[in-house]
Amino acid sequence: MRLVVIIATFGRKEQLARLLKYLERQERLPDEVIVSAPDEEHVGICERGSFPVSTVFGKRGLCAQRNHALDHALKHYDVITFFDDDFIPQDNYLRLLEEAFQQHQDWAVVMGHVVKDGARSAGLNWAEGLQVLAVEREQISIESKVVDHVGAYGCNMSIRAKFIGDLRFDERLVLYGWQEDIDFTSQLRRHGRVIGLSTLRGVHLGLKMGRVSGERFGYSQVANPIYLIRKGTVPAGFALPLMGRNIAANLVRSLWPEPYVDRRGRLRGNLRALAHVLKGRIEPEYIQHIAAAEAR
Template identity: 25%
Template sequence: MPSLGSCGVLMCVYTEERWTVMSEALDALTQQTRSPDEVVVVVDHNAALAARLRSERPSLRVIANEGARGLSGARNSGTAAMTSDVIAFLDDDAVPRPDWLERLAEPFEEAAVVAVGGWAIPRWPTSGVPAVLPDELLWIVGCSYRGLPRDRREIRNVIGCSMAFRRQAVLDAGGFTDGIGRVGKTPLGCEETELCIRIRQRQPSVRIVSAPDAVVDHLVSPDRVTWAYLLRRSWAEGLSKALVARLVGASDGLSSERTYARRVLPAGVLRGVAGGRRGLESSAAIVACLVTTTAGYLCGSAATAGRRRGQRAA
């Protein structure tokens, strides 16, 4: 397997509501300490947005998602269209810091590395850091959370808004699985987790590593700092985990989650209890998140079992 060659950036977009931060992210790509060899923007079934991008950024390569609506289909369309050896994936609401691509690319100098996960720091609304989202729950808003390694080491999976893959590894694995992950504002996820596990299952000798010095600032919209979003996102995460477990097996699909639930979350609850009124709200949020995610997982697992019984009966 080759070491690092060319390195491009892929951004998937779907709504003009994120135009301001999307533009900031694209501008930041022109100021990287390592210039991307190519930048491709995939528009997810939104002709008006594609036309605006082509009009206002004529030098940018803009393509349409030729697959199913959603993030997985958009990522697959972009991967197929690009030629870079390594593809760095950037969310449309995440702004990379100047050395983001350089730091994300460095581990690929080792031939065995097939994927690298960066770090995402929340950019909070003007209301400030919400008690309902303590550090243990920052995955709710797509950011790096307490419990992830802060040094370079091997990990099970990368985080979606700041990650890179060898293009050939993605193609060989069949790409991102449709039916997993976000479609519009539906807060499902785990498509990059499932892909990482599948790649490792096919090639156990390859490595997936963290690069916490490859940082993006991930915008958190005001609607995502509420109890309602916490519960909705937790439920969707449980459903997503059930689907991942069905596709790749519960042993691999839930390995990191078991450690997180047994060690990280209890410590977060205790930390909150000792932190006064605000800390108590954070502790309550952790408990509510765990209960709701578990309920979503059980519901998703039961639905899968029901479909299997129906198929056998048929």
């Protein structure tokens, strides 16, 4: 099988360089890595090592950047793997992934198990992420578990390329995206299973640099799920509880916010989006107006 890794990046060229160097440790090397960024400023120098590294430049935004890379990759590869630029895979990740796709022809999407997710905390630095993986390697064996999911977690997800066809990430989910991964991969369930595989391990650093503001993100926490329910790609039974949990967390924690999360900004964004939804205005791209106002 031919396998490509796509990394969409923004404002993290040092982290990107570390990840590209680290991927040379994979027991099964990628046949190519495609880095997608708005422009060269976000990439730096991508030196060729044990595998080819290509760069594509275009519009800013996670969905647009992934789509641009897909356009370059689809005709040439059997498996498309998306890694966030702050995801560190275990050294056997791509080898086990290839074996999984070869052995299970009914699997359309495979995501790995995030051993530790810095997105749920203050985040992890590179050294801390490596330490977590070092502890993981000491485990004698890991029980293989396969769990079906509505969609995949975008920090590490792989797709059988022949099923993608004309499907692309929804560019109305602008900038950071949020739930763009679930939207995209849930549509692939008509071709096969969307599963999580416990033996594919990695650490998501959850770096805070390069992310959108609290108010913009809070707006997306409400507007994006409602939009995807109306679109018909994400079931209400998944999206509404997720939205409710986020609003509740922002409401409660805005009283004593964590230093690494703009809870009050998120809550303002939640309330603004709820007001829009009540008026029948469902526009994920409205966060661009918030961004423009913040820039003034």
